[in-house]
Amino acid sequence: VDEFSLIERYFDVQTPPASVVLGIGDDTAILKPPSTQDLLVTTDTLVSGVHFPAETHPAAIGHKALAVNLSDIAAMGGEPAWFTLALTIPDIDEGWLEAFSASLHELARRYDVSLVGGDTTRGPLSITVTMIGTVTEGKAIKRSNAKPGDAVFVTGSLGDAALALHCLQNDIEIDAAIMARLREALDEPMPRIDEGRILRNHASAMIDISDGLVADLGHILSASSVAAEMLTQQLPLSQNVLEATNQAKITTDRLIQFALTGGDDYELCVAVPESQLSALQQSWSPSLAPLTRVGTITTGSGLKLYDADGQSGTSAATGGYTHFDEHTD
Amino acid sequence: VDEFSLIERYFDVQTPPASVVLGIGDDTAILKPPSTQDLLVTTDTLVSGVHFPAETHPAAIGHKALAVNLSDIAAMGGEPAWFTLALTIPDIDEGWLEAFSASLHELARRYDVSLVGGDTTRGPLSITVTMIGTVTEGKAIKRSNAKPGDAVFVTGSLGDAALALHCLQNDIEIDAAIMARLREALDEPMPRIDEGRILRNHASAMIDISDGLVADLGHILSASSVAAEMLTQQLPLSQNVLEATNQAKITTDRLIQFALTGGDDYELCVAVPESQLSALQQSWSPSLAPLTRVGTITTGSGLKLYDADGQSGTSAATGGYTHFDEHTD
Numbered sequence: 132v133d134e135f136s137l138i139e140r141y142f143d144v145q146t147p148p149a150s151v152v153l154g155i156g157d158d159t160a161i162l163k164p165p166s167t168q169d170l171l172v173t174t175d176t177l178v179s180g181v182h183f184p185a186e187t188h189p190a191a192i193g194h195k196a197l198a199v200n201l202s203d204i205a206a207m208g209g210e211p212a213w214f215t216l217a218l219t220i221p222d223i224d225e226g227w228l229e230a231f232s233a234s235l236h237e238l239a240r241r242y243d244v245s246l247v248g249g250d251t252t253r254g255p256l257s258i259t260v261t262m263i264g265t266v267t268e269g270k271a272i273k274r275s276n277a278k279p280g281d282a283v284f285v286t287g288s289l290g291d292a293a294l295a296l297h298c299l300q301n302d303i304e305i306d307a308a309i310m311a312r313l314r315e316a317l318d319e320p321m322p323r324i325d326e327g328r329i330l331r332n333h334a335s336a337m338i339d340i341s342d343g344l345v346a347d348l349g350h351i352l353s354a355s356s357v358a359a360e361m362l363t364q365q366l367p368l369s370q371n372v373l374e375a376t377n378q379a380k381i382t383t384d385r386l387i388q389f390a391l392t393g394g395d396d397y398e399l400c401v402a403v404p405e406s407q408l409s410a411l412q413q414s415w416s417p418s419l420a421p422l423t424r425v426g427t428i429t430t431g432s433g434l435k436l437y438d439a440d441g442q443s444g445t446s447a448a449t450g451g452y453t454h455f456d457e458h459t460d
Numbered sequence: 461v462d463e464f465s466l467i468e469r470y471f472d473v474q475t476p477p478a479s480v481v482l483g484i485g486d487d488t489a490i491l492k493p494p495s496t497q498d499l500l501v502t503t504d505t506l507v508s509g510v511h512f513p514a515e516t517h518p519a520a521i522g523h524k525a526l527a528v529n530l531s532d533i534a535a536m537g538g539e540p541a542w543f544t545l546a547l548t549i550p551d552i553d554e555g556w557l558e559a560f561s562a563s564l565h566e567l568a569r570r571y572d573v574s575l576v577g578g579d580t581t582r583g584p585l586s587i588t589v590t591m592i593g594t595v596t597e598g599k600a601i602k603r604s605n606a607k608p609g610d611a612v613f614v615t616g617s618l619g620d621a622a623l624a625l626h627c628l629q630n631d632i633e634i635d636a637a638i639m640a641r642l643r644e645a646l647d648e649p650m651p652r653i654d655e656g657r658i659l660r661n662h663a664s665a666m667i668d669i670s671d672g673l674v675a676d677l678g679h680i681l682s683a684s685s686v687a688a689e690m691l692t693q694q695l696p697l698s699q700n701v702l703e704a705t706n707q708a709k710i711t712t713d714r715l716i717q718f719a720l721t722g723g724d725d726y727e728l729c730v731a732v733p734e735s736q737l738s739a740l741q742q743s744w745s746p747s748l749a750p751l752t753r754v755g756t757i758t759t760g761s762g763l764k765l766y767d768a769d770g771q772s773g774t775s776a777a778t779g780g781y782t783h784f785d786e787h788t789d
Contacts, residue, residue: 152498153602156683158535158667159502159593161600164493169481172576173488174544174590178583206487215503217546217588247501254507254586259546259579261503261590264488271490273482338487354485 137223137251141232142216150212151245160247162213162263169271171264173203179256183318184299189227191318192258193234199341200262201242201322202397206339207271208331209264211242211324216249217259242324270331277336277355277402283426286326286398286419288369289344290386291316293393298379305378312371320397326419327399333407333414338400343392344425348400348434355402361426364439366390391436402428470561471545471575479541480574489576491542491592498600500593502532508585512647513628518556520647521587522563528670529591530571530651531726535668536600537660538593540571540653545578546588571653599660606665606684606731610757615655615727616749617698618673619715620645622722627708634707641700649726655748656728662736662743667729672721673754677729677763684731690755693768695719720765731757 143155152161164170177196179185197214204211216235220227239246244262295313298305323339330337336355340347344366352359368390376386398420403411415422429435472484482490493499506525508514526543533540545564549556568575573591624642627634652668659666665684669676673695681688697719705715727749732740744751758764 153600157602157604158532159500159538159591159600161536161595161602162499162501163597164499166495170491170493170499170592171488172491172542172544172592174546174577174579174588176546176548176579176581176588178548178581181581181583203487207490209488213501215501215590217503217505217590219505219507219586248503250503250505250588252505252507252510254510255584257548257583257586259503259505259588259590261544261546261588262488263499263501263592266490268492271482271488273486273490275486 141228142246142249144236145239145245147245148243151247154245154247155249160213162247165265167268168265169268171204171207171209171266171271172261173200174259174261175199175203176257176259187318189231190234193231194238194319196258196260197235197238198320198322198397200260201238201244201324202320202339202341204262204264205322205324205327206337206399207264207266207273208327208334208337209266209271211244211262211264213245213247214239214260214262216246218249219252219254219257221253221256242322266331272331272334272337274336274338274351274354277351277357277428278404279357279428279430281335281402281404281428282408282424283348283359283361283428284401284403284422284424285340285344285367286323286422287396288367288372289340289396289398290372290389290393291369292320292395293389294372294375296395297389298375303379305375309371309375309378313375317395320395322397323399323420326422329411329414329419330399330401333403333411334401335404336402340396340398340400342394344396344400345391345434351400351402352432352434356432358429358431358433358435359426360429360435360437362437363387363391365423365425367421367423367425470557471578473565474568474574476574477572480576483574483576484578489542491576494594496597497594498597500533500536500538500595500600501590502529503588503590504528504532505586505588516647518560519563522560523567523648525587525589526564526567527649527651527726529589530567530573530653531649531668531670533591533593534651534653534656535666535728536593536595537656537663537666538595538600540573540591540593542574542576543568543589543591545575547578548581548583548586550582550585571651595660601660601663601666603665603667603680603683606680606686606757607733608686608757608759610664610731610733611737611753612677612688612690612729612731612755612757613751613753614669614673614696614729615652615751616725617696617701618669618725618727619701619718619722620698621649621724622718623701623704625724626718627704632708634704638700638704638707642704646724649724651726652728652749655751658740658743658748659728659730662732662740663730664733665731669725669727669729671723673725673729674720674763680729680731681761681763685761687758687760687762687764688755689758689764689766691766692716692720694752694754696750696752
C-alpha cells in the first residue's frame with residue numbers, strides 16, 4: 132500500500148460542493164471563494180501523548196482534530212468551508228484509519244466542510260488540520276473589541292473535559308453512564324458553529340475556550356485592554372459534572388478550578404454590549420447550547436474572581452493551560 | 461516561556477500586506493482574497509528522520525518546510541500568498557528556533573508570502589505548512605490535460621538531491637565545494653514559482669518533482685490517460701552531479717536512476733502542446749532555471765524509456781519514492 136492509494140481510499144470520499152473546483156489528487160486544491168467574503172484560516176495540531184492519551188480511540192481523535200479547528204472558526208462567527216489534513220502515523224493500521232476517517236467525515240458532513248487536500252506521512256502519531264472558513268467582509272468577531280460594561284457569557288458548560296481527564300488519569304471510579312458522557316465532552320467536543328452564527332451579530336469580542344476560561348478570557352482582556360469581574364458561583368456546570376464530583380468526593384473549590392482552568396471545553400466566551408442583550412436573548416433558540424452570563428468587562432487589567440459569598444479571590448491573571456507549562460511546571 | 465510568547469517572538473515578525481486583515485494572534489487569521497481569482501491550497505509535512513536526517517541544520521528545515529509547499533503552488537502556475545505553520549518540537553531550543561525561523565522568513569520574504577497563523581506543540585520534531593495561493597479563475601494547470609504529441613520538459617537539473625543524500629548516507633567523500641552545492645539542492649531547494657508563472661501560459665499539464673521524475677510524470681500520465689516516451693540521455697544533469705559521480709565512481713546507470721527516481725528535486729515537469737513551443741521559448745528568460753525537453757506524450761499508458769543507443773529499456777511504470785515504500789520495501 133503506498134501513500135497515494137492510502138489517501139484516496141480513506142479520505143477522498145466526499146462529493147465536493149461547487150466551491151471545490153478540484154479536490155484531493157493534484158498538486159493543490161482549486162477553490163472558488165464566495166465574493167465579498169473575508170477568509171478565515173486556522174491550524175491546530177494534536178500530538179499523541181500530549182493532546183490526547185495514546186490509547187484514545189481513533190474515532191475520538193478524528194473527531195477532535197476537526198472539532199478544535201471548527202471551534203476556532205466558530206469563535207470568529209464564521210462559516211467553515213474547507214480543510215486540509217496532515218496525518219502522521221507510525222504504521223498503516225487499516226482498522227485505525229477506518230475509524231479515524233469515518234468519524235472525521237461524519238463531523239465534516241455535519242458542518243458541510245470539504246476535505247480538499249492532505250499529506251500522509253510516517254512518524255509518531257500527530258494530526259494537523261488547517262481549516263478555511265468565510266465571513267461577510269468586516270464581520271468577523273475578534274478578541275480586541277471588548278468594552279467596559281459589556282456582559283461576559285459562556286456557551287454550554289465548563290469543566291466536563293477536565294474532570295473526565297482527571298478521573299481517567301487518577302483511576303477514579305464513577306458511575307459508568309456519567310463517565311461516558313464526561314468522556315464524550317473530552318473526546319468528542321461539539322464546535323459551537325451555530326452559536327457563533329448568532330453571537331457574531333451581537334458580540335464585541337469572542338474566543339473559544341481551549342486552554343481554560345481564565346486563560347482564554349485573559350486573551351480577550353489583554354487584546355482589548357480591559358479587565359473583568361467574574362462570579363465563580365455563576366459558572367455553568369453540567370449535571371454530569373455535579374454528579375461525578377459528588378461521587379468522586381471532589382471539593383467545590385477543586386470543581387471551580389476545573390471550570391476555570393480546565394482545557395478542552397471548546398465552548399465560546401463572548402463579550403456583549405448592554406445595548407445588544409435583549410436582541411441576543413430574542414435570537415437565541417432552544418436548540419442552541421445554553422448561554423450563561425458569568426461576569427462583566429470593567430476598566431483596568433486582569434480578571435477578578437468573586438466567590439459565593441461575594442468575597443474577592445486572588446486576581447486570576449494566570450492559571451491557564453499551555454502545552455509547555457503542562458510538562459515543565 | 462509559554463507557547464504564546466514563543467510564537468510571537470519568532471514568528472510574528474512580518475509587516476503584513478493589505479490582504480492580511482488580521483494576522484497571528486486571534487482564533488483565526490482574517491484574509492481578503494483578490495476578486496476573480498481561484499484559491500490554491502496545499503499541505504506538506506516534514507517529519508524528522510523520515511523527510512530529513514535528524515541532524516539536519518534548522519535553517520535547512522525551515523527553508524525546506526516552506527519550499528516544498530511553494531513548489532506545489534508553482535506546479536499549478538499560481539501566486540503564493542499566505543501560509544500557516546504547525547511546528548511540533550521536542551523542547552524549546554532558542555538557537556534552533558532562531559535559525560529555523562530566520563530561514564523560513566527569508567524564503568517567505570523572497571516570494572512575498574505571509575505567515576498568518578500557526579500552532580506550536582511539544583512532541584517529536586515535525587513541521588506542517590499549509591500554503592494558500594491564488595491564480596486567475598480557471599487558469600491553474602492541472603495534471604489531467606496532457607495530450608499525445610505534447611512535449612515533456614523539466615526545469616533545472618535532476619538527481620542533485622538524491623546524489624547528495626546517497627553520499628551522506630554512505631559516507632562517500634567528494635570535493636567539499638561540490639558536496640556543499642549538492643547539499644544545497646537537498647537542503648534548500650528553490651521553488652520554481654517564477655518558472656511556473658511563465659509555464660502556466662503554455663502548459664497543458666504540470667506537476668512538481670518531489671517523488672522522482674518517473675513517479676511524478678506517471679501522475680500526469682495516469683491523470684491524463686496518456687503515455688510518454690523519454691530519452692534518458694536528455695535528462696538534465698548538473699555539472700555538480702557529473703563531477704561528484706565521477707569522483708564517487710558511480711556508474712552512468714546509477715546516475716540515471718538518481719535522475720529518474722530520486723526524490724526531493726522540486727523541479728517542474730510539464731507537458732506543452734506543439735503549438736505553444738515557440739511562444740514558450742520566446743517568453744523564457746535567461747534568469748529562469750533552464751528548461752530541457754526530455755520526452756513526448758504519446759497514446760496508450762505508461763512511460764517508455766530509451767537509452768543512449770535508442771534502445772528501449774523496460775517500461776518504467778514504478779520506481780518512484782513514497783514515504784511508506786521507503787521503509788517497508
